[in-house]
Amino acid sequence: MSFHLAVSMEKPVQHLALSDWKARVDRLRNVANARRADAFSTRNSSRMLRNETRIEGNWANYESKEALVVRISELDHWRELIAKTFGRLELEIVALREEKKAAENELDSQIRPLAVIAKVNSIRDGRLIPETTHDAPDTEIKNELYILENNQRLLKDRCQKAWEKLIRLEEVRFKIQRELANKQDTEDMDSALLALDRNSSNISFKPDPLRNPRECCSYEHWVEHAKNMKQLAENELADTAAIRDALFVCRQKSRDLLEAQRARTEYSLRKRIFLTQQAHNELEWQQLKMGDSIKELTCEIKSLEEALLSKTNVLKLAETRLETRAMRCITELCLDDPHQLLCKEVEKLREICRCLTNQVDDAKANFNLLSDHAKKIDEDLEHKKHSLMIDTEALQLHETLNEEEFAVLKDHNPCPQTDLNLELTRVQPDPRK
Numbered sequence: 112m113s114f115h116l117a118v119s120m121e122k123p124v125q126h127l128a129l130s131d132w133k134a135r136v137d138r139l140r141n142v143a144n145a146r147r148a149d150a151f152s153t154r155n156s157s158r159m160l161r162n163e164t165r166i167e168g169n170w171a172n173y174e175s176k177e178a179l180v181v182r183i184s185e186l187d188h189w190r191e192l193i194a195k196t197f198g199r200l201e202l203e204i205v206a207l208r209e210e211k212k213a214a215e216n217e218l219d220s221q222i223r224p225l226a227v228i229a230k231v232n233s234i235r236d237g238r239l240i241p242e243t244t245h246d247a248p249d250t251e252i253k254n255e256l257y258i259l260e261n262n263q264r265l266l267k268d269r270c271q272k273a274w275e276k277l278i279r280l281e282e283v284r285f286k287i288q289r290e291l292a293n294k295q296d297t298e299d300m301d302s303a304l305l306a307l308d309r310n311s312s313n314i315s316f317k318p319d320p321l322r323n324p325r326e327c328c329s330y331e332h333w334v335e336h337a338k339n340m341k342q343l344a345e346n347e348l349a350d351t352a353a354i355r356d357a358l359f360v361c362r363q364k365s366r367d368l369l370e371a372q373r374a375r376t377e378y379s380l381r382k383r384i385f386l387t388q389q390a391h392n393e394l395e396w397q398q399l400k401m402g403d404s405i406k407e408l409t410c411e412i413k414s415l416e417e418a419l420l421s422k423t424n425v426l427k428l429a430e431t432r433l434e435t436r437a438m439r440c441i442t443e444l445c446l447d448d449p450h451q452l453l454c455k456e457v458e459k460l461r462e463i464c465r466c467l468t469n470q471v472d473d474a475k476a477n478f479n480l481l482s483d484h485a486k487k488i489d490e491d492l493e494h495k496k497h498s499l500m501i502d503t504e505a506l507q508l509h510e511t512l513n514e515e516e517f518a519v520l521k522d523h524n525p526c527p528q529t530d531l532n533l534e535l536t537r538v539q540p541d542p543r544k
Contacts (some may be wrong), residue, residue: 246379
């Protein structure tokens with residue numbers, strides 16, 4: 112029996128042991144498991160990162176939006192506060208300007224009374240010397256002139272202060288108006304930014320968005336600036352009402368003082384005219400009585416002269432008789448009763464003539480005194496007439512001021528709406544009122 116050898120053909124490469132093969136498979140399985148675990152971990156971490164970044168991004172966007180909303184609300188709050196102050200500021204400026212205009216009109220309205228008072232004073236200076244006295248109208252006119260000048264000075268000072276206050280208010284109004292415009296622009300800008308989202312077309316990357324803008328300030332400084340602006344307006348508004356009240360009070364007080372002084376002046380002028388007229392009437396009565404006395408005294412002087420003339424002739428007769436009897440013969444010259452009686456008659460007639468002559472001289476002297484005094488009364492009457500004319504003219508000129516004020520009040524209708532309502536409703540006013 113013969114044996115044949117079996118020949119096997121193998122690939123000439125190194126053969127691995129089964130254990131190595133199994134180890135390789137196990138190693139590949141383990142590596143695959145590790146890689147799948149790493150991939151799972153990566154996917155899980157990526158998912159967690161995406162979720163966390165989405166949540167953080169959403170929260171950051173929400174917080175920024177809420178911050179913008181709060182900021183817009185705060186801007187709107189401050190803008191409303193400052194706008195209210197700005198409205199009050201506008202009203203105060205208008206009211207102060209109107210009050211200042213009224214004060215200036217009052218100041219202008221006192222120009223003519225000043226000229227009228229000066230004219231009245233110059234008219235009264237035209238009185239004649241005996242009638243030029245320091246009387247009550249003179250004092251009251253000077254007081255009225257002083258009140259007018261004092262009122263003008265006070266109104267000028269008040270108007271100057273109001274003008275200065277208006278300048279400060281205009282400056283503050285410009286600042287507040289600019290502040291309101293800035294806050295409105297900022298609010299509009301923040302509102303526009305709040306309306307943006309990630310799908311908006313006008314968003315892009317910026318070179319350096321994290322930089323601090325130039326001339327920026329802190330939030331506390333901004334709040335302090337807003338408070339300061341509001342406080343600035345409040346401080347300017349604090350004394351504006353006082354200035355307006357001062358203007359109104361000064362205007363009303365000047366008008367009241369002037370009206371009261373005007374009434375006193377007119378009363379003193381009327382009283383002076385009454386006293387002058389009373390003195391004029393008294394002098395006219397005295398002039399009439401003096402005329403009657405002069406006429407009676409003239410008649411009496413004529414009667415005295417006639418009596419003196421008659422007594423002179425009687426004296427001539429007695430002296431002639433006495434002288435003729437002295438021419439008797441010597442034997443017949445005796446001091447008899449006719450001689451004695453003739454001597455007594457001559458002496459008595461001479462005494463009568465002397466008394467009559469003295470009485471005539473006294474009467475003529477009294478007549479001269481009466482005539483001189485009558486001339487003085489006539490002159491004083493002329494002075495009184497001239498003074499009455501001057502004072503009457505001054506009073507009429509002074510009363511034109513009241514007529515002008517009455518005309519202004521008559522042209523000014525304080526209740527135009529009431530008249531319009533009466534006309535529309537056809538209601539007739541009560542004639543008894």
